[in-house]
Amino acid sequence: MSKVFSAEEVAGHNKAESLYVIVDQDVYDVTTFADEHPGGKKILQRVGGKDASKQFWKYHNESILKKYKPKLQVGSLNTKPQPAAKPAAPKAAPKPAAKAASSSEPKQESEALEPFGDLIPYADPHWYQSYHSQYYNQSHADLRAEVREWVEEKIMPFVDEWEEAKMIPTEIYKEMGQRGYLAGLMGSEKYPTQYTGGKCCASVPAENWDLFHELLITDEISRAASGGLVWNLIGGFGIGGPPLLKYGKPALKDRIVPGILAGDKRICLAITEPDVGSDVAQLTCEAKLSEDGKHYIVNGEKKWITNGIWCDYFTTAVRTGGKGMGGVSMLLIERGPGVTTRRMDCQGVWSSGTTYITFEDVKVPVENLLGKENKGFNIIMTNFNHERIGIIIQCLRFSRVCYEEAMKFAHKRKTFGKKLIEHPVIRLKFAHMARQIEASWAWLEQMMYQCQVMGETEAMLKLGGAIAGLKAQSTVTFEFCAREASQIFGGLSYTRGGQGGKVERLYRDVRAYAIPGGSEEIMLDLSIRQALKVHEFMGAKL
Numbered sequence: 001m002s003k004v005f006s007a008e009e010v011a012g013h014n015k016a017e018s019l020y021v022i023v024d025q026d027v028y029d030v031t032t033f034a035d036e037h038p039g040g041k042k043i044l045q046r047v048g049g050k051d052a053s054k055q056f057w058k059y060h061n062e063s064i065l066k067k068y069k070p071k072l073q074v075g076s077l078n079t080k081p082q083p084a085a086k087p088a089a090p091k092a093a094p095k096p097a098a099k100a101a102s103s104s105e106p107k108q109e110s111e112a113l114e115p116f117g118d119l120i121p122y123a124d125p126h127w128y129q130s131y132h133s134q135y136y137n138q139s140h141a142d143l144r145a146e147v148r149e150w151v152e153e154k155i156m157p158f159v160d161e162w163e164e165a166k167m168i169p170t171e172i173y174k175e176m177g178q179r180g181y182l183a184g185l186m187g188s189e190k191y192p193t194q195y196t197g198g199k200c201c202a203s204v205p206a207e208n209w210d211l212f213h214e215l216l217i218t219d220e221i222s223r224a225a226s227g228g229l230v231w232n233l234i235g236g237f238g239i240g241g242p243p244l245l246k247y248g249k250p251a252l253k254d255r256i257v258p259g260i261l262a263g264d265k266r267i268c269l270a271i272t273e274p275d276v277g278s279d280v281a282q283l284t285c286e287a288k289l290s291e292d293g294k295h296y297i298v299n300g301e302k303k304w305i306t307n308g309i310w311c312d313y314f315t316t317a318v319r320t321g322g323k324g325m326g327g328v329s330m331l332l333i334e335r336g337p338g339v340t341t342r343r344m345d346c347q348g349v350w351s352s353g354t355t356y357i358t359f360e361d362v363k364v365p366v367e368n369l370l371g372k373e374n375k376g377f378n379i380i381m382t383n384f385n386h387e388r389i390g391i392i393i394q395c396l397r398f399s400r401v402c403y404e405e406a407m408k409f410a411h412k413r414k415t416f417g418k419k420l421i422e423h424p425v426i427r428l429k430f431a432h433m434a435r436q437i438e439a440s441w442a443w444l445e446q447m448m449y450q451c452q453v454m455g456e457t458e459a460m461l462k463l464g465g466a467i468a469g470l471k472a473q474s475t476v477t478f479e480f481c482a483r484e485a486s487q488i489f490g491g492l493s494y495t496r497g498g499q500g501g502k503v504e505r506l507y508r509d510v511r512a513y514a515i516p517g518g519s520e521e522i523m524l525d526l527s528i529r530q531a532l533k534v535h536e537f538m539g540a541k542l
């Protein structure tokens with residue numbers, strides 16, 4: 001299939017009946033493809049038999065080549081340098097000073113790691129670009145390389161199609177489990193090897209797992225620039241799984257957890273209701289104990305539940321007692337008679353499966369109660385920190401994607417005789433994006449570090465306010481970056497797909513981040529209320 005051509009040979013294929021083009025010294029047969037080329041047939045015919053690299057890069061991104069290479073490439077030019085044979089040497093040994101630290105022992109080293117990625121300033125976190133950081137070591141770099149390769153090969157080329165189809169193939173979700181990524185998203189829980197047959201991710205031993213490994217899984221998956229994809233893969237699981245793992249009875253966990261960590265079964269969190277939104281203390285979905293005391297009978301509705309339509313299990317907030325927060329319990333409801341799920345059409349995150357759920361006389365064994373009866377409010381509150389940190393990581397990577405896409409575009413698009421990047425007004429936009437991304441990211445790393453060294457209750461009390469404030473900071477940053485990147489792309493980010501496609505999609509996802517998990521308004525207010533409460537207790541002199 002892969003042939004070596006001379007430029008003269010390719011030049012002979014310049015007619016509609018046999019049409020070749022050269023891009024970066026590779027030869028593509030576009031004879032049949034020309035009819036379906038979104039940019040038109042004639043434009044391809046005009047460069048038939050020639051080197052069209054310059055024109056190609058003017059109109060497309062790398063993802064197009066990645067997607068079409070396997071189908072269209074027939075060979076390369078004889079002038080193309082052969083790739084050097086890969087050395088047989090195994091992976092570089094970790095640098096001595098960068099040894100992996102266990103999650104309980106704070107890391108003191110500040111070793112700069114090898115540069116990684118495209119090195120566009122501010123498009124990746126600074127530790128990717130050989131800057132020093134005390135939070136990451138070689139095990140993080142290894143995991144980063146592993147996740148990135150998977151996302152670039154198996155996910156990125158297909159995200160547009162999946163998003164339009166409003167689904168992600170089941171195999172991708174299963175791979176999340178098989179690769180050990182799902183089990184790594186459990187927040188303050190240690191990597192739960194007792195439910196994974198002792199396995200962890202290929203590049204990190206379980207005993208070295210820490211919150212920064214979890215952070216970078218979410219961060220790297222978010223590079224695919226789709227809130228729908230990220231929520232599909234980790235949205236329901238990442239918030240529905242931890243309460244089961246932390247508060248489920250041993251027999252329940254032994255039966256259910258292995259299947260969900262392997263990606264064979266799916267779980268989500270069902271709290272929000274049509275009438276009371278996320279005002280948890282007011283929720284009405286009721287669970288009444290049966291006369292024989294063996295079951296709860298659940299009746300009620302849940303709305304905007306991420307992943308609900310595909311889920312086997314629902315970690316559900318129910319009312320088992322009187323009014324207010326003291327009457328709320330958490331119950332693991334299994335799909336079965338009386339559980340109905342219907343997809344909701346939303347502005348953004350299309351492939352996340354936003355769902356309306358009805359529970360009608362659903363019989364749930366009392367063994368499925370998580371924690372104690374009427375003590376569910378605390379479980380929900382602890383879970384919020386983990387949920388919000390996930391949202392923050394995603395928003396900040398999406399902000400970087402907007403920035404990066406716009407930066408690449410500004411280096412090729414010319415207006416008024418200059419590249420966009422040569423206009424001060426455009427550089428100003430990048431500067432405003434970068435300063436917000438980097439400030440928010442530094443705050444995030446600081447929060448991750450605090451979560452890692454504090455116990456869960458201390459973290460819930462002390463960090464709840466700051467994490468809420470950072471959630472608002474990150475959604476505002478995301479909205480700003482989506483807007484500014486869109487202005488830089490102009491019409492190209494107003495239409496779906498193509499060069500501005502990532503920005504267009506992310507712009508549509510903005511509200512899905514600014515509203516759920518605590519709206520910006522509620523988060524900002526909470527950030528001050530909570531901080532004042534904690535610091536009053538600590539003895540703040542006001």
Ligand code: HEM
Nearest residue numbers: 021028038039043047052055056059060064068497498499
């Ligand atoms: C291997 C060869 C090529 C493939 C696989 C290809 C594929 C595509 C695809 C998938 C699109 C849709 C837009 C997107 O998703 O980015 C597109 C648009 C386009 N292509 Fe190509 N293309 C090829 C070569 C070329 C060449 C050589 C030219 C120019 C001489 C060209 C000009 C365009 C134009 C003008 C558009 C429309 C851009 C827009 O909507 O703004 N393409 N192409």
